[in-house]
Structure formats: C-alpha cells, structure tokens
Amino acid sequence: MSADALLRDWIAPSRRRRFADTLLLALPLLVAIAAISWRLAGLLTTGALLLGGAALALVVARQRAARHDRVWLIRTLDATRPELEDSSALLFSPTPPTSPLQALQRTRVAARLDQGAPQDLAPPWSRRTVIALLLAAMLIVAAALLWPRAGEGPPRLAPSEEGLPATPGLPRLIAQNLRIVPPAYTGLPARDSAKLDARAPLGSRLEWTLRFDPDARMPRLLVVDGQALPLRRDGDNWIAGRTLDRSFLYRVDPAAGGGRTPPLHRLDALPDNPPQVKALGPALTLVKPGQRSWSPAFAATDDYGVAATARLRVTLAIGEGENVTFSEREIPVSGSGPARDRRFAPSLAFSSFGFSAGGDMVAQLIVRDNRSPSAQEVRGPSVILRWPSARAPESSGLEGMVNTTLPAYFRSQRQIIIDAEALLKRKRSLSADRYLARSGAIGADQQILRGRYSQFLGGEEEGEPQLPTADAEGHSEGDGHDHGPPQAKPAFGAPEDVLASFGHPHDDSPASSLDPETRAILKQAVDEMWGSERELKQGRPDLALPFANRALRFIKEVQQATRIFLSKVGPELPPIDPTRRMTGERGGLASRTLDVTPVASSDGPAAAAWRALEGKVTPDLDPLERWVRANADRLPDPLALTGAIDAARREPGCAPCRTRLRGLLWTAMARPTGQPMRRPPADAAGARYLRALHGGAP
CATH class of the missing domain: 2.60.40 (Immunoglobulin-like)
Known part of the structure; x- marks a missing residue:
C-alpha cells in the first residue's frame, strides 16, 4: 500500500469524528439563536440567521477536521504506540527510504502498525459540553416562548395622566393602557401604549384596559360625535374594544357625568395609501x-x-x-x-x-x-x-405653410370603435358601475378627438367666440380696401395657384382654411362624434357605434384632400378712424364695466361664529359643529376644531378656549379670492386732460 493511501485510511476516522462533533456542538447554539431571533425579528430574519449560522458551522467543522493531517498522525502514533520506536514517519513519508537501514526499520514498523486500528486514534465525543449546551439552549427556547411579546399577554398598566384632582366618593382613572393590533396585511406588530392618544393604521383593533379608584359602577368611553362605548369588568380592571374605522375624539367618563369633565383624547386613523x-x-x-x-x-x-x-x-x-x-x-x-x-x-x-x-x-x-x-x-x-x-417623409417647397392631413388628429377614431366593440363583448363580466365608468372613459376620448377635429373648423363646434374682424358689418365692394382683380377658381389643391384660391384673409379661420366641400364633410364628422360621445357618456356604447362608424367614413372622405393650408396672416381688426382722435367722442363705444358676481361661500356658520367669538357672548355652536362634520374632508384638522368646540361649549367663560377656537376657524375657512385693484386717481396733468376732453377749461 502506498504512503498516501495508508495516510488516508488512518486519518479518515478522526476527521469524521471531529467534523460531526463540531456540528453537534453548533446545533444547540443555532437553536438558541433561532428562538431569540424569532421572538424579536420574525420568521424572515430567523431564516436568514439560520442559513448564515449553518454555513459558518460547516466552515468551522471543515477547518477543525483538516487539523488531522500527516503531522498530527505521526505525532499521535509516536505518543501512543511505543512499539513503533518513534519511526512512524518512515511509514507515511511520500519519498522511499534512502538506505537499507531505513527500509529494514520501515518493514518492522509496518508489521507492528497492523496491531492497532485507525478508529483508536479518533478523538472522543464532547459529551459534557454538548449536554451543557443542550440544557442552555432549552432554557433559552423556553424563555423565548414564554416571554411576552409587545402586545401579547396581560397588559402592564401605566399611571394615568388625566390630571384631575381626587374628589371624595367619585371614581377617577388611576391606571391605563391602550393596545393597538394593526391589520395582519400591514405586517406591523401589536403594541401597547401607555397614553390614550395614539395614531394607528385604519382598521386596527383597539383594546383599552383601565383601572379606577374608588371602583366605578358604570364607566364609559364618550366618543365625540359618536355613540358611547361601554366598559366591562375584568377583575380589578375595566376593558373595552373597538375597530379603528375613522379618526375620533373621546374621553373616559368614570362617574357618569359627575365631577369635573375629563380631558379629550385623540385617535388618528392612518389610511392605507394606494401604491x-x-x-x-x-x-x-x-x-x-x-x-x-x-x-x-x-x-x-x-x-x-x-x-x-x-x-x-x-x-x-x-x-x-x-x-x-x-x-x-x-x-x-x-x-x-x-x-x-x-x-x-x-x-x-x-x-x-x-x-x-x-x-x-x-x-x-x-x-x-x-x-x-x-x-x-x-x-x-x-x-x-x-x-x-x-x-422618408414627403417634402415640398411650401414647408412651414403646409401641413399634411395625417397628424395625431386623424388617427384615433378607429381605436374608439375598437374600444367600444371590446367593451360590448365584456359587458356580462363587468359590474354596472365599472361598465359605465369604462364607457365614460371612451366617451372622454371621443370628446378630445372631436375637439381636435373642431380646430380645423375654427373651433366653431366648441362654441368659441369669434374675434372682431372687418367682416362684422358685412363684406362687399367699396368697403374701403382692395380685393384684387377677379380670378377664376381652379380645382381644389391645384399647385399652380393654391394660395390665391384659398389664402383670402376673409376666408380664414383661427386654425386652417378648407374648401367648402371638405369643410362640410368635416362638419358632418364632428356632428356624428357629438352623437357618439353623448351615447358613450350615458353608458350606451351599442347606440354610439353607428355614430362612430359614420364619423369614420366622413373622416376617410376628408383624407382625400391631400393638404391643409395654414393661415400666415392674422385677422384684420377694424380700421382706426383718425378723425375721432383727441375729440372725446364716445359714441358707439360699449361699456367696459364688468359685472361683479358674488362668490358663493359655504363658510357662513364658521364666519358667523368667528365674528361672535370676538365678543364675550358665546355663540350657538351647534350650527358650527354641523358645518365641521359636513366639511371634514377639506378642513386641515377637523378633530382639533371639534375638540376646541367641545371645550368652548363646556367652559363658556374660558377665554383661552375661545381664542383657540377662533384661531382654528380662521385657518379652516376658505381664503378669499384676489380682487382687482382700483385704478389710482388722476394726477394734475391727467385731470387737465380729462377736463379738456369734456370741453372744460384746461
């Protein structure tokens, strides 16, 4: 067997033992960290910490296992196996023996090495350390599970901040807690508030826990502009619950109206804004x-x-x-x-x-x-x-004066027809409100398109006023200006004299000049668009389609006219008569005085109360309270104004309450619109000029 193979056989059991022992030591630590993270940060953070901790444990285990190498094996064998005569290095050396004596010693040591097994060198398990870590992890997990999270378990009451003096025989609030449980979709945790004023997401669950001394009989939560909320007994405490469906003001009434009036508390509902x-x-x-x-x-x-x-x-x-x-x-x-x-x-x-x-x-x-x-x-x-x-786009020598007839004005009527037909197909799958809203949106598109086509008619279809021109009293021969020699009218669009045919200033509209036939066809298209728009805005696209299709046919006819020639000169104003200059004659001039239309205002009750509060007499606050409820959407802070009204009603002689209410009313009323400034009076030179105009002495 080669030295490398022998080395792998003898160090493999030790490496596996060390790797498994390290992971076993890391397991209790990971469980404890996961329990703490779950209680404090939630599941997502816990999962991330577990992945990171597991990766770190694997890295440490590999490093500890890698310490069992050739040097460790030789040192361990020489220390634990005396029969190897400190010559185990000869067995695991990557190079062969260099002398006969080393070869002989290596053979002797190899024969003695087989008397043992590689498993004998594996390090022992860390049993005591593992048991200690497991016990510590169990304690940490139990504490994490039993430890109350914010908003869970029995609430801890805080001292009351009502600030009312003790009255013998009358109960008063001495301890309080407000628990807020936001909707689940917000992902916000439940929380406890030591104060009775709070801001919470709309739809949150509110839970009051109150304690009174002496014990109350029938305490209530009095909601301003709302129904009173009764409290129910729970041991020494009184509890109540409500869903936060709107912002409101309330007060804790422990004595059913007896004693001094408790202060108001405010709960603001924070709406969920759209994305x-x-x-x-x-x-x-x-x-x-x-x-x-x-x-x-x-x-x-x-x-x-x-x-x-x-x-x-x-x-x-x-x-x-x-x-x-x-x-x-x-x-x-x-x-x-x-x-x-x-x-x-x-x-x-x-x-x-x-x-x-x-x-x-x-x-x-x-x-x-x-x-x-x-x-x-x-x-x-x-x-x-x-x-x-x-x-490439077409070009001509009349660039700057001539526009093609296919800009954005002439490209949307077909889409309106397509949208209306698609809406009819989806009618069964849409609710009535959504169907009407979609039809109205298509009608708005039709209105925009109709307005664009009307520009080619001078805006006359929109009812725009006509500018004063020299044609106001009619147009005929001898009207004071030259018309030029009479010319034969060529075919519409003829390149030889297109401007002479259609450039006459009295035939210009504010937008363009069209030949009579094209203008008549375009007017018919606009009239059909009126009918299509009317039916679409009433939620009847089926009745609007005939109008829209006829408008499209007329538009196709208008497209046969290849060019629209824009006007280069503005309208001619009436000529100035120089003989009337400096005479003061005002015959035929219309009055320039504009009628002043009073602005309708809905701030009457607020203005009346603001003026009445300046004196010492307390006005009737009921109309003002109804005005606040009706205009709550546009007021900057309706709850503050309601609280000020309540304070002024309960303490009529309170001057600071009246001042605060008057200040809030001033900021709540609509600002008056700017008025035109009066012309300054004439100075000495202007006065002499005016006297001379009227025939007086200068």
Missing part, C-alpha cells in the same frame, strides 16, 4: 439597430408592501393614419426587491408580439398592494417604444 408606480426610463424611446427585445423598467412603492406579481399591459399600434391596427394583451410579471419597494423589468421579445417597423409598443404596469380584503389596484405611466418606418 405609487413610476417608470425608470424615458417616456419615449426609439428602436436601435439590431435590437430584438425591450425591457421597460418600473418601480412600485407602497406603505405596507406591493404584491410580488403584477400585470403588464402591452399595446401595439402598427400602421399609419386611419389604417392603424391595434392589439392589446396583458402578461404576468414578477418583481424583485423588498415588498415596499419592488422593481419590475420584464423582457419583451419583438418576435413574440409581432412588433415590426412602423409601429409603436406601449407598456403599462398594473400593480396591487397587500390590503385585505380588497386590494388597491393602480395603473402606472405608459412608456412607448417606437420603431420608425424606413420610408
């Missing part, structure tokens, strides 16, 4: 040469965590003008990172979506949070990947 989604890149990118996939990146954040999976809505638009084809699909995507700040970066292969040149790919991320029972769903911003067409 926030933002795109981690530009809103519009172009396809690079050789690119075959796209990875839009999004970041989703939430108060208590975003769901691990989301939906990515991918919309393809391929084609030009009204010949654009749309397709939409949703794919599930997985996020990475912590629950409160996830990252989504899916990879979209062009081949799987049929994306090609001349199209747009629009990606939109739809995420949900972990709120239970109903999760909040949010649609993030859209990002666009554009693959430009290889065809």
